[in-house]
Every structure is written in structure tokens, then in C-alpha cells.
Amino acid sequence: MRSDHPDPLWLQVAALVAEDVSTGRLGAGSRLPAERELCLRLGVSRVTLRKALSHLVEEGVLRPSHGRGWYVAATSSERKDWPNRLESFSETAARMNLTPTSRVLRSSVDPATLDEAEELGIAPGTPLFHLDRVRLLEGIPTAIDRTRVPAHVAPALAETDFTTGSLYDVLASAGAEPVRAEATIEAQASTP
């Protein structure tokens, strides 16, 4: 397993598991061996193994379930809807050592068109926050991204106009109370 220092151990472990998934040795929805057994097999500590597995969770490869085990995330054919599509893209870019940035084309609040209203299930004319961006990798345009979100969902978005305040601050303060109230960030309901 370990040679000198090609990569951090946890990255090597993550790569191994990811390969087993992509090659089909670990089918979608299947359960992984128990952590403590994997530790013995791979010759790594449990902390290291868990760092690797957690990394794969962020990439959408695995999904943990507390008293039951680690499961291979469902493939697109099984899941009805798509969380984190763009996120995976950004992450992949990061792994390729490409710096993902974006150029803002439009950032404004305007009335919702008929189409937009229908898709969002709101009334036409409702104030809608518009954000158009060109996504760049290493400065090279690689994608166009257009986002529409009702202004009433996050009122602060409209006020700050995205030139003075940090986006993180805006979102954080918008959800400040719920954040304080909730307990822990847990995995979603499971149906392996």
C-alpha cells in the first residue's frame, strides 16, 4: 500500500475504493465491508480510512448510514433527482488542479417572466433575482451558468447587490436562526 510519499495515504485509499466503484466491483447500492475490517485489509488506521471515505462522500461516491454501514451511492438511473451536479463538476476541476472561477454577466432583481414563473410555481412579475455567470477554468470559459431565485427566498440577496457584502455572510445571516437551532448535519434518509 504505502510507498514513500506519492500521495497522502487517505487519498490512496480513496482512489482504491473509487476505482472499485467505477469498475463495478462495488455495485451501486451495495454495502462496503465494515470500517474495522477495511482497516485490516488495507493496513491503515481507522481515522485514515474514515478520512478517505468521507472524501468520497463529498464526491458523491459513497453514503454513510450510522448503525448500518457505508453504501455506494445510487447511480443516476436510480436517483429521481439530482443534488449537487454542479458541485461535482467544480470538485472534479479542483482535482485536475484547475482553478475554477466565474465572471458575473448579470446580477439583478427583475420581475419573473411567464416561463420562469411557471417553472418556479410563482406568480408572473414576482421579483426574481437573476444571476448569470461564465464559469472559467484557468481563465478559459468552459460553461455558462444562469440562476433564478425568487427575491423573497433570500431578501438579503437583492439588497446587497453582490458588490459590497460577502455572499457567505449573506447566506449565513439569512439562515442564522435555523443554523443555531439544528443539531448536527446528518446523512439523508437511506434506502439501500
Next chain:
Amino acid sequence: MRSDHPDPLWLQVAALVAEDVSTGRLGAGSRLPAERELCLRLGVSRVTLRKALSHLVEEGVLRPSHGRGWYVAATSSERKDWPNRLESFSETAARMNLTPTSRVLRSSVDPATLDEAEELGIAPGTPLFHLDRVRLLEGIPTAIDRTRVPAHVAPALAETDFTTGSLYDVLASAGAEPVRAEATIEAQASTP
């Protein structure tokens, strides 16, 4: 610090630091005390502290720099472009215990229009992958998301048509070689 079991320790620590940042006790760009000193102050192990700090990195609050220290991430006024806008939104949703999903309206490859071509710096008519989605929180439509990416950037995207293969697999295989080549995922260049 620790009571019975209100929250995991690392989450409590993260909340403490995050509060220091949001209240201004830790200004943007400022350096945090050394890990080992924070451990003494807070009465937690280094592993726990680092889990908390890493969590804040994912939220965009902090930024680590190897031999130098942990720094408070720059605010929007300082950064010229916007990485990870949507990602932060999803994360915030997760912290609010809302389940973010999405409904695919369109997923196809069509020739780029004049506008699209100009924004991406490509020739009109170039095969363009189109993905339109409605983003939902707890099943409630909250945003429209439209993405355009040239088919040649990720050829597999066009082939799989998003009905048979897992998106992760597609992206992973598309960047398979670079992934194998690169070393570790490091923080971006720093200018504290």
C-alpha cells in the same frame, strides 16, 4: 466547553470560531492562533480542532496555509471573481436541514446560439450541452438553474445522455489521467 451531548465537539468549536469571524473579532485576512495553542485554550484535541477548522474551510470561512497558519478568508470586496456560489447555497440549505434536490427540465446537446458562442468564446453552432434544472428545497421550487458547457469539454456528457451512467463516473473518467497525476488538493495561492 463540553456539556453532555448538545452537539459534536468539533461542531461547537467550529461555531465558536465562525462567530468570532462574523462578529469581527477575527477580521478578514487575519491569522488564527496556532493549532496547538487553540487546543489548549479550547480544551480539545488537535484532531477535533482540525476537523472543526476543515469544516469552516468548506464553508469558505477559513483558509489554511501550510507552514504559516490559518487565515480568515477574504470577503467579497477583496476577491475579484466568484468560485462556488451555488455550492455555498447548497451547503447553507443543508445546514438549515432542508433537502436540496433538483428536477431536470432539459438535458441535451444542441448547437450553440450566437449569444452562447460569444459568452464562451467558441464558434456558433458548436455542440453545446444544455442542462436546465429547477432546484427544490424540501420539494418546493426555489431556483432555476441553467448550465451550458461545450460538448468537447466533456465528450462523455453527450454520450451518456444522463440516463444510464452516473454523473460522477462520467466526470471521473473524463479527468482520470490528470487525477492520477496530481499530488494533493491544496489551498489556492494566498495573499494574507
Next chain:
DNA sequence: CAGTGGTCTAGACCACCAT
């Protein structure tokens, strides 16, 4: 109950950065 993931610790060593 046994098995599993979730959290936490104390300590060690390595790699990077500044001096």
C-alpha cells in the same frame, strides 16, 4: 444483544515557511 458508524484523545512524525 452484537455489529456498525460517529466522535474523541494523546502522541508521533513529516513537510513547509520564515528567519
Next chain:
DNA sequence: TGGTGGTCTAGACCACTGT
């Protein structure tokens, strides 16, 4: 050289799941 983050270990205990 000394300080800093980055990785890794071995072991412990808690919380959840299913029988």
C-alpha cells in the same frame, strides 16, 4: 532553526441499527 500545518496511529467510548 523553530514554528506551523498535514498526516497517521492505536485505542477508547458513544449512538444507532437490527435481530
